[in-house]
Amino acid sequence: MTPVVSAHALDLTFQTTDGAVHALKDVSLDIGAGEFVSFIGPSGCGKTTFLRCVAGLETPTGGTLAVNGMSADAARRARAYGYVFQAAGLYPWRTIGGNIRLPLEIMGFSEDEKARRVRETLELVDLAGFEKKYPWQLSGGMQQRASIARALSFDAGILLMDEPFGALDEIVRDRLNEELLALWARTGKTMLFVTHSIPEAVYLSTKIVVMSPRPGRISDVIESPLPKERPLDIRDSREFIEIAHRVREGLRAGMEAA
Numbered sequence: 001m002t003p004v005v006s007a008h009a010l011d012l013t014f015q016t017t018d019g020a021v022h023a024l025k026d027v028s029l030d031i032g033a034g035e036f037v038s039f040i041g042p043s044g045c046g047k048t049t050f051l052r053c054v055a056g057l058e059t060p061t062g063g064t065l066a067v068n069g070m071s072a073d074a075a076r077r078a079r080a081y082g083y084v085f086q087a088a089g090l091y092p093w094r095t096i097g098g099n100i101r102l103p104l105e106i107m108g109f110s111e112d113e114k115a116r117r118v119r120e121t122l123e124l125v126d127l128a129g130f131e132k133k134y135p136w137q138l139s140g141g142m143q144q145r146a147s148i149a150r151a152l153s154f155d156a157g158i159l160l161m162d163e164p165f166g167a168l169d170e171i172v173r174d175r176l177n178e179e180l181l182a183l184w185a186r187t188g189k190t191m192l193f194v195t196h197s198i199p200e201a202v203y204l205s206t207k208i209v210v211m212s213p214r215p216g217r218i219s220d221v222i223e224s225p226l227p228k229e230r231p232l233d234i235r236d237s238r239e240f241i242e243i244a245h246r247v248r249e250g251l252r253a254g255m256e257a258a
């Protein structure tokens with residue numbers, strides 16, 4: 001089966017006034033349909049840059065990249081992905097429903113279709129009944145769920161998530177992690193998820209990509225042996241702790257090599 005994302009020897013150097021920044025070096029990675037892939041690594045190792053390449057928002061300076069079997073730019077134009085950022089980024093003057101409707105308006109969906117999709121995605125993220133509220137009337141966790149609903153509303157197969165829960169407290173984050181796994185199981189989307197948290201990466205992923213900085217590259221790719229069904233207390237299991245340990249080792253090795 002063609003991978004959803006296929007990167008081969010990807011390189012990206014930014015030219016800045018302070019000189020060249022080698023943000024990605026020799027990044028090769030295949031991501032299959034329905035995988036949940038986390039990217040973890042210290043600040044500046046190129047996690048966001050890689051996501052932006054997949055999104056067709058940055059142009060690599062070397063290597064090849066295919067998304068859904070086409071160029072990242074063509075995939076972007078075909079609306080292959082939804083993008084969720086660290087800050088929920090909801091428009092304060094629009095209701096929650098209005099925010100979710102925005103991409104659907106841009107894409108020219110019919111009134112009925114817009115209403116149906118807003119209703120369905122709100123249900124999917126457990127926000128039914130909040131359509132008419134404004135972002136400020138929701139907690140941080142709920143705002144982030146609304147932002148996920150917006151990214152899901154046009155039913156793209158890929159969800160790119162850049163530290164979506166980074167700004168939330170641990171209890172809220174735990175709950176959203178559980179909900180995200182349930183949502184992933186229900187929708188079968190391919191997830192690319194950036195995080196700084198080892199437990200979050202291990203809990204969520206089928207594959208963990210450990211990155212290291214200067215230049216940004218992959219130092220380890222871990223295929224998770226954990227079952228798809230993951231109660232939160234799986235974090236106390238031996239397998240979980242072993243994977244977390246391997247991630248930590250990968251991060252350390254990457255820092256030492258830099």
Ligand SMILES: Nc1ncnc2c1ncn2[C@@H]1O[C@H](COP(=O)(O)OP(=O)(O)OP(=O)(O)O)[C@@H](O)[C@H]1O
Nearest residue numbers: 014016021023042043044045046047048049050216
């Ligand atoms: N548009 C740009 N122009 C110049 N340099 C850039 C640009 N975007 C990113 N960089 C640099 O590329 C490197 C990788 O940045 P990137 O944001 O991808 O890292 P990151 O791993 O996502 O970091 P963080 O965890 O802090 O978000 C950094 O050194 C950054 O300063």
